[in-house]
Amino acid sequence: MKYNHIMVRYSEIALKGGNRKMFILKLQDNIRDRLKSFPGIKVQRTQGRLFIFLNGHDPEPIMNKCQTIFGIHSMSPAVKLESNLETIKQTALEALVSASEVETFKVVVKRIDKTFPHRSQEMNQILGGYLLKQTEGYTVDVHRPDLEIRVEIRNEATYMTSYVVQGAKGLPAGTSGKSLLLLSGGIDSPVAGYLAMKRGVQLEAIHFHSPPFTSDRAKQKVFDLADVLSEYGTKVKIHVVPFTKIQQTIFREMPENYAMTIMRRIMLRISEQVCRNQDILSMITGESLGQVASQTMHSMNTINEVTNYPILRPLVAMDKHDIIEISRTIGTYDISIRPYEDCCTVFVPKSPKTRPRRDKTLQFESQYDFSSLIDEAVEGIETVIRTGRDSNTDEFTDLF
Amino acid sequence: MIYLDNSATTKPHPSVIKSFEQSASEYFANPSSIHAFGGTAEKLLQQARQQIADLIGVKPTEIVFTSGGTEANNTAIKGIALKHQSRGRHIITTSVEHPSVREACQALEELGFEVTYLPVDHNGVVSADLVQEAIRKETILISVMHVNNETGAIQPVEEIREIVKQHPKIFFHVDDVQGFGKVPLNLSKEGIDLAAVSGHKIHGLKGTGLLYVREGTTLFPLLHGGSQEHAKRAGTENVPGVVSLAKAVRLVTEMRGNHLKDLYEIHEFLYESLKQMPEIKINTPEHSAPHIINISTPWAKPEVLVHVLDERGIYISTKSACSSKEGEASPVLLACGHDTRRAQSSVRISLTYETTKEEVRMFLKALQEALNQLKKVMK
Secondary structure, three states: OOOOEEEEEEOHHHHOOOOHHHHHHHHHHHHHHHOOOOOOOEEEEEOOEEEEEOOOOOHHHHHHHHOOOOOEEEEEEEEEEOOOHHHHHHHHHHHHHHOOOOOEEEEEEEEOOOOOOOOHHHHHHHHHHHHHHHOOOOEEOOOOOOEEEEEEEOOOOEEEEOOOEEOOOOEOOOOOOEEEEEOOOOOHHHHHHHHHHHEOOEEEEEEEEOOOOOOHHHHHHHHHHHHHHHOOOOOEEEEEEEOHHHHHHHHHHOOHHHHHHHHHHHHHHHHHHHHHHHOOOOEEOOOOOOOOHHHOHHHHHHHHOOOOOOEEOOOOOOOHHHHHHHHHHHOOHHHHOOOOOOHHHHOOOOOOOOOOOHHHHHHHHOOOOOHHHHHHHHHOOEEEEEOOHHHOOOOOHHHO | OEEOEOOOOOOOOHHHHHHHHHHHHHOOOOOOOOOHHHHHHHHHHHHHHHHHHHHHOOOHHHEEEEOOHHHHHHHHHHHHHHHHHHHOOEEEEEOOOOHHHHHHHHHHHHOOOEEEEEOOOOOOOOOHHHHHHHOOOOEEEEEEEOEOOOOOEEOOHHHHHHHHHOOOOOEEEEEOOOOOOOOOOOOOOOOOOEEEEEHHHOOOOOOOEEEEEOOOOOOOOOOOOOOHHHHOOOOOOOHHHHHHHHHHHHHHHHHHHHHHHHHHHHHHHHHHHHHOOOOOEEOOOOOEOOOEEEEEOOOOOHHHHHHHHHHOOEEOEEOOHHHOOOOOOOHHHHHOOOOHHHHHOEEEEEOOOOOOHHHHHHHHHHHHHHHHHHHHHOO
């Protein structure tokens, strides 16, 4: 069976109203972008479906590439043929006899083109009967067939598919606007970024770097995480904030048990400034309620006080175990567990306050003016764009 | 020089040597050192691992770098046996494996493991049904090579993979040292838990290789010490070796993409030409790997033929190079049901993507001349 197209079904987009076209165009763009490396591929829109024209390529590697594109519900390799009964019969027969390890089959016909002379039900009988007559040893099983031959008689042509590969679901990257992910290098924040991307968010990331307390390897770790995330959407811009001075000042000037709370507040103040400069409307954190001292209800209340930008917390109600499961699935886990200190682990007070209070925090903060340090940190931001694993190789290119 | 002993080793690609040299001199830090220089070496190692993983379609964490094929096979077989012996002490393999598998299994027999060595048919191919029949409650490991190093016969690893999938507790190890880069083997699909690859068989360097270990497969390391290679193989990483391997894997993948058809054509030409020589018996089955042909000569001492060709700058080998100092019958050919004499008198011609038809023609001419010359003096 020589497939010449991939049929792409989209899920939630189909429910959209007036903006539906915007979503579909974005998805079409994202698929095109992902398949850049395959010459001659075309992505076409028809009513309710997208079709990838294969131009002679094998469907498998292309479907693999599309497996991480949000907004795709499922995909099937398809054969495009003329909408005439004889051609449809012949192709169905070819699909059946060329499939391996098949004893039972089922035909499902969808007639979108109402000018086609045979109705769906009638087509099921015509095709099923024809296949049984022309072959030996096959039987029909409508519940659990080894092979399901699906025929869609559409206005522009008929498509025949025989198996379905599930897509990543969700909404196309970029359809929900941009958000700034606080990316630490731990297990949680990349998963939070991924889940937000699944809802159509385009990511930018911010990372707080405290050399020499944190090493270049910790920074590289975050770049590698961004590379993995970029495979689920588009390139990821990372803003690396020089955080050493601020951290040292906090731990010198503030009471130890409030240092962590105040550090987080300052991180949010800096993040909000980056959002303003980049026209970003919200932030994402990997916070999960109760996981650590900074993620208790009291801590969230006190830390969140410094910004009125929405903070998306996709993991807020998830267990660590489930977060780890996702991180394994998406390929960030092995990078996250590399044992390098990041800015959150390097200055850990012996007993951070699990119930910090807003009034007390304000009182401590008023004893020292952090504003010039914050401005200095924002000034010193280094912005790096990660486009996936190929963003790495410049340094060692000749060696590989 | 016409080099037709590519299954013994291949000529390292110049750019592989260059990669080795550059990384050995410029990035000599220990990847475990925490200073930035160590960090650079570690990054280089990570990228090499990632490149190899991408090329063979597995995860970087599923790759354990070794000193070559022998170590990879030993790590797989002894590692699984020792780690999982509480569940059973039975291993299934074939009677035509490379010594690094066979001897490792025999060594385990001394420790009380039981090993079933399955027979092969006349083509040197094991039947998947026999594998199925040999499985018992105590079986913990099946080890079957992908391509035989002496004859080029391809084993039905895909069928065995399907069988192993029905037995979630059995590990399946594939010695892919001869198959890698020539006969495709999909490691990303489930069923194969371990696979050995050697650098010097793919125009890489001696002392480099890897063992693929499927995620979730645990083994008892041969080497204990540091936590390198996900704690499966201790020892400071051979960064230049690994980088050179990454390059070799990339090059061989490209060559396979561009020249596999040519290699098959040359193989077929050689095969058909040898069939025309009445003195020669071909021990390689019709459907085999594209780079190996094993033939038996009319005389008990095949090394004489090797030396005659030697003098003309043509290099072929007797049996597998690792054991060419032993003057005995090939266990592989005996297992195929050939008589002792035929098993004693075999030589192997092995090709690579760089072998030209012209070289093969010159070899055939020299072979015919050698046969004519030796006919007069040898019995």
